[in-house]
Amino acid sequence: MITPSRASGVIGRSVKVRVPATSANLGPGFDTLGLALALYDELVVAAVAEPGIHVEVTGVGQGEVPTDGSNLVAQAVVHAFEALGQPVPGLRLQAANVIPHGRGLGSSAAAIVSGIMAAKGLLEGIVDVDSHTLLRLATDLEGHPDNVAPALFGGLTIAWTTSEGPSHKRLLVHRGVSPVVFVPSTTLSTKLARSLQPASVPHEDATFNVSRSALLVAALIQSPELLLAATEDRLHQSYRAKAMPETDTLIRMLRDAGLAAVVSGAGPSLLVLGSDPSQRLFAAELVAEHSVSTWRPLMLAVDLKGATVNPHSVEAQV
Structure with missing residues (x-):
């Protein structure tokens, strides 16, 4: 168990995260291509002195998804802190969900990316988290990068994995699409x-x-x-x-x-x-x-x- 005193550097901080829906595969680009779409889940995360994790959910998933540490967004925050070698503070999460669940629009990727980005924001000035690290942390939980890459970086993304981990290339989409x-x-x-x-x-x-x-x-x-x-x-x-x-x-x-x-x-x-x-x-x-x-x-x-x-x-x- 991490004591609040060890996490005192982030206690009192609060961040707001916004993550787009995504559509992966796009037909032939199985597990490789993904497109970010202008439909957004929003998340507010506060680091508090009181130990434990509390989650409030409004919109899609309200009354259905977990509101404790087993919540996927909360798991992603904790995973990022631990992977970055940082003590985990008490966490208060407020999730306003719009992306439909279980319908192929990247809701799980959005949840994971929300948590990873919240950790990045809370650790601003303490740990430098670059784009490669963000993609790696998100892929750790999602299992493959085709949805988390466009959720993180927007636009059209090509994602692939090497022995050194996941990588991506972001491309601008033609305005006629x-x-x-x-x-x-x-x-x-x-x-x-x-x-x-x-x-x-x-x-x-x-x-x-x-x-x-x-x-x-x-x-x-x-x-x-x-x-x-x-x-x-x-x-x-x-x-x-x-x-x-x-x-x-x-x-x-x-x-x-x-x-x-x-x-x-x-x-x-x-x-x-x-x-x-x-x-x-x-x-x-x-x-x-x-x-x-x-x-x-x-x-x-x-x-x-x-x-x-x-x-x-x-x-x-x-």
């Missing part, structure tokens, strides 16, 4: 979605996805008119289709209509990458006309900043 996400009322666990993946795929399919992933980067940063061809996939979406049949049906319908529709992350939400804003309205009309259940359209901009942390103006209670 216009995302719209369709969110269903149902959820799907990432663990279940991943369990539907085969242990190996045909060489032809692997080659197909390599070409489409390369094309997708070009389409997103330079040539949006290529998005339909660039978002073709043979590695994961067809294998997961049986777990989200309406998602699969709507994606096929939208693609037949010339729209670059893909599963958002592990699903069951679907993402349409319009090459201009009018395509988003067309997509919304088609989904409203052909869907069986209710799908909520979110016409979102691409987030350019990623996660931010700033001192909070309200003094922490100590």
Whole structure:
């Protein structure tokens, strides 16, 4: 147990964190490509003298997610402090959640990044936490960097892992790219979605996805008119289709209509990458006309900043 006196350097500090939703894979870029979207969870964390962790949650997850140290955001704060060799103070967290849970929009990545960024802010002037360290700490908890990279850094990110740990490259998205996400009322666990993946795929399919992933980067940063061809996939979406049949049906319908529709992350939400804003309205009309259940359209901009942390103006209670 860490005593409050050992953590006295941060006691009384309070920070506010803002983290965007993300959509990973983007069709062919399985476990590699991710896009930050302008839909945000916010978090206020105060370091206090009283030991223990207390979490308040409003919005998405209220009354459902843990409000003690087992909360994923709280776990991320503690992980960052411990990994950075710093004593853990008492913590008071206030989470205002907007990102849907269990629907392929990076809610767990946002929770993890929120906690990591809160720790960075609380330790400002005590420990220097660079971008590589942020990505490593977040990937420690998430398991792979494709969602945490865009949540941290914004824009389009390419993520990969080497023997030295996770790395990323951030790219600016062409201003013509216009995302719209369709969110269903149902959820799907990432663990279940991943369990539907085969242990190996045909060489032809692997080659197909390599070409489409390369094309997708070009389409997103330079040539949006290529998005339909660039978002073709043979590695994961067809294998997961049986777990989200309406998602699969709507994606096929939208693609037949010339729209670059893909599963958002592990699903069951679907993402349409319009090459201009009018395509988003067309997509919304088609989904409203052909869907069986209710799908909520979110016409979102691409987030350019990623996660931010700033001192909070309200003094922490100590």
